[in-house]
Amino acid sequence: MPELPEIETIKLQLQKVLIGQTIVGIEQLHKKSLQGNPQKVIGKQVVAIKRFGKMLVIELSSSHPERFASLDSSPPQADQNDKLIYLAIHFKMSGQLILIQNAKINPPAGGQNDNETIRNRVVGGHPTEDWTGKLPSKHTRVIFHFKSGDTMFFNDQRIFGWIKILTEEELRNLSFVKNLGPEIWDISDQEFYELIHKKKKAIKVAIMDQELISGVGNIYANDALWEARIHPQTRTQGLTFPKVKLLQAAVIKVLKEGIKYGGATAADTKYINLHGLGGTYQEHFRVYDRNGQACLRCKAVIKKITLGGRGTYFCPTCQPELH
DNA sequence: TGCCCCCTGCAG
DNA sequence: CTGCAGGGGGCA
Numbered sequence: 001m002p003e004l005p006e007i008e009t010i011k012l013q014l015q016k017v018l019i020g021q022t023i024v025g026i027e028q029l030h031k032k033s034l035q036g037n038p039q040k041v042i043g044k045q046v047v048a049i050k051r052f053g054k055m056l057v058i059e060l061s062s063s064h065p066e067r068f069a070s071l072d073s074s075p076p077q078a079d080q081n082d083k084l085i086y087l088a089i090h091f092k093m094s095g096q097l098i099l100i101q102n103a104k105i106n107p108p109a110g111g112q113n114d115n116e117t118i119r120n121r122v123v124g125g126h127p128t129e130d131w132t133g134k135l136p137s138k139h140t141r142v143i144f145h146f147k148s149g150d151t152m153f154f155n156d157q158r159i160f161g162w163i164k165i166l167t168e169e170e171l172r173n174l175s176f177v178k179n180l181g182p183e184i185w186d187i188s189d190q191e192f193y194e195l196i197h198k199k200k201k202a203i204k205v206a207i208m209d210q211e212l213i214s215g216v217g218n219i220y221a222n223d224a225l226w227e228a229r230i231h232p233q234t235r236t237q238g239l240t241f242p243k244v245k246l247l248q249a250a251v252i253k254v255l256k257e258g259i260k261y262g263g264a265t266a267a268d269t270k271y272i273n274l275h276g277l278g279g280t281y282q283e284h285f286r287v288y289d290r291n292g293q294a295c296l297r298c299k300a301v302i303k304k305i306t307l308g309g310r311g312t313y314f315c316p317t318c319q320p321e322l323h
Numbered sequence: 324t325g326c327c328c329c330c331t332g333c334a335g
Numbered sequence: 336c337t338g339c340a341g342g343g344g345g346c347a
Contacts, residue, residue, distance in 0.1 A: 006341075054341095092329095094330085094331080126341080157332070159329080160329065201324065210342090289341095309327090310340095
């Protein structure tokens, strides 16, 4: 269920351990979870890890891996073999990536792993006990094997997520990529105001619309609206320029805070934090998942409604409805 | 611009 | 059992 801060967090972590690694094998355990020809990435080397909104992209060099092995090698030749291949990964609601360094995959006698084993893991995405348990699990959909002995598992309980193997052109032509809006910190307040006013919908639905701005999901949308004191159901066209400006600052504030805390890890997986895994933004939720609790500003009772099919939390006092 | 759908699993 | 879960695509 990760949003921009959660994907950014896994991106930063994988950049530290995956760059330069060579893929030597792929296992596809569920058909829907991996699209494209797996043979295209065998022998390829990770050269970059990027993020497009909530989508993670692993860039692979299809040229000679030895080139990266020595620091003083000559610059890449612009021949056809230098075409890049991409692994585009969307976690949707329940996707997760778990990289296990050097094969310490399973506990000695089943059940939970010991701490030493878990320290060899880099985890991200939807937090479940698969983060710390035996792998592959029943939720494992794709497995990547690297030359180093490292193994990366793509788990996805609900099978909404996907990994696509794409050329640069195919990546650019993905409708998800083509229609993806800018990230909110890359546009001016005037541009944000114009984007918001082009659509006619509830403001919360608008900021979660990936074609309008990319990366904001349910947690950060709820919290940003509380920061900006805007009722989630407010119609976009009813928002004044100063209010929109306030909202932009609020969205940026909560996204940056999310990244700072390593994203949010659901409260029911406390044991994960015992192992030092997962982020802590959940300790800073303003209104998300706080139905019935006291508003952090005014002590009024946080309310929950459904908006656009999603759980929506707000303070009825701080975020009054406009008439 | 809304609503239903893709799925599995968990809490109430 | 029903409803709900941090996402987004396809349909009227």
